[in-house]
Amino acid sequence: MAEVKSDIEIARAAKKKPIQEIGERLGIPSEHLLPYGHDKAKISAEFIAEARKNGDGKLILVTAINPTPAGEGKTTTTVGLGDGLNRIGKKTAVCIREASLGPCFGMKGGAAGGGYAQVVPMEDMNLHFTGDFHAITSAHNLLSALIDNHIYWGNSENIDIRRVAWRRVMDMNDRALRQIVVSLGGVANGFPREAGFDITVASEVMAILCLATDLRDLERRLGDIIVGYRRDKSPVFARDIKADGAMAVLLKDALQPNLVQTLENNPAFVHGGPFANIAHGCNSVMATTTALKLADYVVTEAGFGADLGAEKFFDIKCRKAGLKPSAAVIVATIRALKMNGGVKKEDLGAEDVEAVKKGCANLGRHIENVKQFGVPAIVAINHFHTDTAAEIEAVKAYVASMGEEAVLCRHWAEGSAGIEELAHKVVALAESGTSQFAPLYRDDMPLFEKIDTIVTRIYRGLEAIADKSVRAQLKQWEDQGYGKLPVCMAKTQYSFSTDPNLRGAPTGHVVPVREVRLSAGAGFVVAICGEIMTMPGLPSAPSAEKIFLNEEGYIEGLF
Incomplete structure (x- = not known):
């Protein structure tokens, strides 16, 4: 058997083209x-504004079943499909999120794909x-x-220091900073007051950057951030303490989408990075809408399983940006x-057709859920070398029994050549005109009812439950004019429930809403469910222990 190169070795050997050539393919x-070295660049605001006159290409969402802790190649498939569509002659751009240092270490x-379906420079x-x-x-x-400075110098806005709602952030997993x-x-x-840290990808500023349409919209949204409340419980906004202008200045360049390339020299927009289990899990509206104006097909991902990423992509990003996925x-x-069929992680390499069949209930649930939004779906089986013919056939048969199709994809090992079949079928699906996209719930539905709708229709739970204080907070926000906002569910990615060990396709569970946070600038309400943490911790053996510079000065250990 030939030696299998690591992701970073494959990326390092890539024959990259100057970023200007990649831009030329899209007419930029x-x-x-605005180059950052030879292989990455930001796209100017002037060009983006001019490109808005163009028509839109077709938008393809890549989502997934509930993953294992290592992730199962959704980004890899997104990149591979983008390369595959270009291979069959379709002018295609990929839109993915930026990587957080937290999961990298x-x-x-990381978040650059894997094998021979990667975005570089990795x-x-x-x-x-x-x-x-x-x-x-x-x-x-x-x-x-x-x-804190405003409070120190007299507190003219009368912020109640017991009700400061704004935490701090850093882009690293550090459980010691959750409560300080x-x-x-x-x-x-x-x-002195209690405070805490979230990870940067959970910041409302991240969500604002990813949902803003231009610099003016960015500054308006930053001003709308609620930083805390007065003793009469009226909100204090970022603009009240004159923070919005300086924040916008710091974010001026960050708002512009980044252009890079795949291993096969196809254009990729990499911009924004909200986590899907604690934030809305999609790359920026600026990147996606710009790509749609420049390419015939745009392939984008939404984080983790479809119960999280796809639901938020449809109910938050598409609703806010007017996107209509094909x-x-x-x-x-x-x-x-x-x-999902009950096999332990250490036993995954052994053939177990019955476990595959049992686990297909999870896949079936996600197929049904995506179709609830009116979007036609196809299944991509991301191939691993340990997969057996009998296991693959079991998945294909199950998906066929649901009236859909599953396609085996070998893009990790073969690049675009290994995903050509899926590319052709995605084109047929997108060109069929069968997409009748609509969000899951109406804007005018009460906030807790929106939460309960997601719990019952997407998670197939019995109901959402919450203390009186949580319900009262939601009611107060409705009275203040925030009732039409969508909800962003913060929940474990490993299960349809809030128990990460309850795999497969559970029903009848309750989903406890522990806390709610109003992201008035981003334009959604966050419902924190179960034991989910907005500041993750590192595992017992973090990847950071294996990352180092080798004797030639190259980085080793990133994946």
Whole structure:
């Protein structure tokens, strides 16, 4: 058997083209590319504004079943399908999210794809890239500093320090910072209060950057951020303490989408990175809408399983941006299906057709859910070398029994050649005109009813439950004019329930809503369910322990 190269070895050997050539393929003149080195660039606001006169290409969503802890190749399939569509002559761009340092140094790894279906430069993408995440972190924490400074210098807005709603962020998994006390040390350091950190990808500033349509919209949304409440419980906004202008300045360049390329030199927009289990899990509206104006097909992903990423893509991003997806691809792996069928992680390499069949209930649930939104779907089986013919056939037979089709894809090992069949079928699906996209719930539905609708129709739970205080908070926000906002569910990615060990396709469970947060600038309400953490922790053996510089000065250990 030939030696299998690591993702980083494959990426390092890539024959990249100058980013100006990639831009030319989409009709972007070099003067409208702001280069970061030779292989990545931001696209100018002037060009984006001009491109809005163009018609739209077709939008393809790539989503997935509930994953195993290592992830199951949704980004890899997104990149592979983009290459496959270009291979069969369709002018196609890929739109994916930027990588957070948290999972890179934690357990899940980066966000550039894998094998021979990657976006490059892989090392840059998974580390500092063009500095967007640093800008988001800085803008968020500038607001944090201005809040405490405002309180220190007389508190003219009468912020109740017991009701400061704005936490701090950093782009790293660090459980020690979840709950902290700030301003200790005496009068000179301010008024002590409880506070805490979230990971940057859970920041409302991240969500705002990903949903904003231009700089003016960005600044308006930043001003709409609620930083806390007065004693009479009236909200205090970021604009009330004059923070919105300086925050927008820090985010000016970060708002512009990043253009890079796949291993096969096809254009890829990599911009924004909200997590799908604690945020809305989609790349930026700016990147997606710009790509749609420049390409005939745009392939984008939504994080984790369809119960999280796809639901938020449809109910938040598409609703807010007026997007109408033409088709969806649901990624499944034999490994994840076996795990959903009850197999332990250490036993996934052994053939177990019965476990695959049992786990297919999870896949079936996701197929049904995507179709609830009126979007036609096809299943991509992301091939692993341990998959057996009998296991693959079991998945194909199950999907056929649901009236849909599953296609085996070998893009990880073969690049675009290994996903050509799926590319042809996606084109047929998108060109069929059968998509009748509509969000799951109406804007005018009460907030808790929206939460309950997702729980019963997508998670197939019995109901959502919440304390009186949570329900009262939602009612107060409705009275303040926020009742028409969509909801963003923060929940484990491993299960339809809030129990990460309850795999497959459970029914009848209840979903406890522990806390709700109003993201008035982003334009949604976050419902934190079960034990989900907005600041993750590192595992017992974090990936950071295996990342280093080799003797030639190259990075090793990223994946």
